[in-house]
Amino acid sequence: MVEVRNLFKKYNNKTVVEDVSLEIVKGKITSFIGPNGAGKSTVLSMISRLITRDSGEVLIDGKDMVKFKSNELAKKIAILKQANHINIRLTIRELVAFGRFPYSQGKLTKEDWSYVDEAIEYMELADMQEKFLDQLSGGQQQRAFIAMVIAQNTEYVLLDEPLNNLDMKHSVQIMKVLRRLADDLGKTVIIVIHDINFASCYSDYIVALKDGKVVHNGPTEQVIDSVVLKEIYDMDIEIQTINDKKICVYFT
Amino acid sequence: MNNKRRIMMLAVLAAILTAGYIFWDLGPNWDYALPRRIIKIIAIIVVGCAIAFSTVIFQTVTNNKILTPSILGLDSMYMLIQTGVIFLFGSTHILILNKNLNFLVTLTAMLIFSSLLFKFMFKKNRNIYFLLLIGIIFGTLFGSMSSFMQVLIDPNEFQIIQNKMFASFNNVNTDLLTLAIILMIAVMIYFMRFLKYLDVMSLGRDQAVNLGVDYDFVTKRVLIAVTILISISTALIGPITFLGLLVANVAYQFIKSYQHKHIIPGAMLISVIALVGGQFIVERIFTFSTTLSVIINFIGGVYFIYLLLKENKSW
Numbered sequence: 001m002v003e004v005r006n007l008f009k010k011y012n013n014k015t016v017v018e019d020v021s022l023e024i025v026k027g028k029i030t031s032f033i034g035p036n037g038a039g040k041s042t043v044l045s046m047i048s049r050l051i052t053r054d055s056g057e058v059l060i061d062g063k064d065m066v067k068f069k070s071n072e073l074a075k076k077i078a079i080l081k082q083a084n085h086i087n088i089r090l091t092i093r094e095l096v097a098f099g100r101f102p103y104s105q106g107k108l109t110k111e112d113w114s115y116v117d118e119a120i121e122y123m124e125l126a127d128m129q130e131k132f133l134d135q136l137s138g139g140q141q142q143r144a145f146i147a148m149v150i151a152q153n154t155e156y157v158l159l160d161e162p163l164n165n166l167d168m169k170h171s172v173q174i175m176k177v178l179r180r181l182a183d184d185l186g187k188t189v190i191i192v193i194h195d196i197n198f199a200s201c202y203s204d205y206i207v208a209l210k211d212g213k214v215v216h217n218g219p220t221e222q223v224i225d226s227v228v229l230k231e232i233y234d235m236d237i238e239i240q241t242i243n244d245k246k247i248c249v250y251f252t
Numbered sequence: 253m254n255n256k257r258r259i260m261m262l263a264v265l266a267a268i269l270t271a272g273y274i275f276w277d278l279g280p281n282w283d284y285a286l287p288r289r290i291i292k293i294i295a296i297i298v299v300g301c302a303i304a305f306s307t308v309i310f311q312t313v314t315n316n317k318i319l320t321p322s323i324l325g326l327d328s329m330y331m332l333i334q335t336g337v338i339f340l341f342g343s344t345h346i347l348i349l350n351k352n353l354n355f356l357v358t359l360t361a362m363l364i365f366s367s368l369l370f371k372f373m374f375k376k377n378r379n380i381y382f383l384l385l386i387g388i389i390f391g392t393l394f395g396s397m398s399s400f401m402q403v404l405i406d407p408n409e410f411q412i413i414q415n416k417m418f419a420s421f422n423n424v425n426t427d428l429l430t431l432a433i434i435l436m437i438a439v440m441i442y443f444m445r446f447l448k449y450l451d452v453m454s455l456g457r458d459q460a461v462n463l464g465v466d467y468d469f470v471t472k473r474v475l476i477a478v479t480i481l482i483s484i485s486t487a488l489i490g491p492i493t494f495l496g497l498l499v500a501n502v503a504y505q506f507i508k509s510y511q512h513k514h515i516i517p518g519a520m521l522i523s524v525i526a527l528v529g530g531q532f533i534v535e536r537i538f539t540f541s542t543t544l545s546v547i548i549n550f551i552g553g554v555y556f557i558y559l560l561l562k563e564n565k566s567w
Contacts, residue, residue: 048461048462049461050458050461050462069464070461070464070465070466071464072464073464074462074463074464075464078462079458079462080462081458084456084459085456086454086455086456087315087316087317087454087456088454088455088510089510090510094510098452098455098459098463099463101452101463101464101465102463102464105448106448106451106452152462152463
């Protein structure tokens with residue numbers, strides 16, 4: 001379980017994350033939502049040690065994150081940020097193979113390669129695995145990076161806006177994969193997401209942040225609610241139930 | 253496999269050039285010429301390897317293929333020390349005449365400067381680009397101070413400084429060479445264990461951290477190794493970091509791999525080929541009427557224009 005206690009982060013005296021405490025339920029999808037600048041990505045980056053915290057604790061399976069060796073942590077928790085620009089020419093297969101680095105330190109065994117193959121299959125990239133990343137569309141690149149995270153085979157998978165710049169088809173595809181990661185493989189998935197309808201349709205729990213603080217935290221049905229959303233986004237959002245899913249209507 | 257063949261090919265070419273340089277036109281007084289040539293060729297190989305090695309690892313941690321370690325300001329510092337000594341004490345001062353002393357003093361000064369810089373940087377845990385910016389500022393400062401002194405001094409003295417501005421293998425000292433070789437090999441062997449991390453670091457900081465690499469630790473080690481290697485090679489033969497930019501990029505083009513265990517040997521061999529070939533041209537064709545760095549810069553410049561044109565087409 002990931003447990004966050006009293007997390008603080010300041011940039012030049014501007015507090016971006018203020019006293020954030022939450023618990024992430026195992027084997028479920030938790031979405032972080034909130035307006036721009038709410039501190040969602042910052043919290044995610046602190047949970048995954050990409051940026052250092054000013055104070056507070058992040059406990060992973062009851063042990064403080066900073067007490068883990070970096071390599072051990074890499075077998076427990078994987079993070080994928082939104083911008084993934086790579087300077088070198090890699091094929092999909094080579095990129096996915098990097099996911100095994102925490103286990104193999106660069107010398108992949110047969111077992112490592114079978115994880116790589118599995119991850120490529122899982123993301124339906126098998127027929128293009130020898131293609132170079134710069135020959136791919138944005139959606140395919142995103143899938144390749146997610147395949148790498150899957151090959152890393154961690155209990156916790158953290159994704160920062162995985163749907164950024166993707167069209168509807170690819171967005172749905174990625175969300176379905178995440179759903180399968182949680183349901184079939186029992187992984188704990190934490191995502192930062194802007195589209196509240198995707199959050200509503202695919203996540204089990206939602207954490208809403210605003211101005212660096214947690215304003216709501218609970219099961220999806222509770223957070224997707226006109227009154228709650230008004231408080232988060234300062235706008236009137238009508239909620240309709242279509243095919244048993246709560247859909248927010250906010251376009252007009 | 254393919255990459256192994258490519259590296260073998262480079263190795264063979266480097267060996268042929270080296271043998272050619274040593275034995276070509278040896279003449280009747282071979283017992284005089286041979287040892288001198290061998291020492292020179294060893295110096296060339298050592299410097300070439302150090303430059304290639306440090307440029308490749310530096311470009312990996314900065315995630316930028318057009319930077320050279322000269323951005324840390326070490327070249328300018330070297331020029332400042334040389335100019336400063338001549339400005340203050342004249343060209344007949346012992347620091348200029350005695351090459352051993354000059355080497356040791358310059359090397360120590362460069363190492364002290366960079367360790368102060370790193371100490372300041374690492375304490376506050378700033379990011380690496382901030383360090384590079386500070387390096388540029390100091391480099392410019394040192395450069396301007398050197399030019400200021402250069403316009404004030406006697407034209408004859410300026411000639412001596414001018415000789416120092418260009419790298420040259422013509423007066424390499426044996427004692428220094430042994431010291432330099434030992435230091436460089438020690439640094440490179442120590443660094444071997446970090447090579448696998450560098451592969452991951454070429455994915456960028458976030459991915460490297462995600463995959464369990466202790467990013468800050470490796471970055472510091474890279475910077476220290478780069479500083480030592482560059483300081484030694486600059487103090488030994490003069491500023492020649494442009495070569496690194498050239499050979500690293502040729503290596504990326506030629507070696508079809510992202511792995512440093514392939515790229516680094518490839519870059520080193522290309523560097524040796526460029527230097528030995530260049531020195532061969534300087535000595536046998538131009539009969540010492542120009543210096544090696546002029547040739548390297550000329551060929552490097554032409555190659556870069558070619559690269560730009562080619563990249564331009566491929567869009």
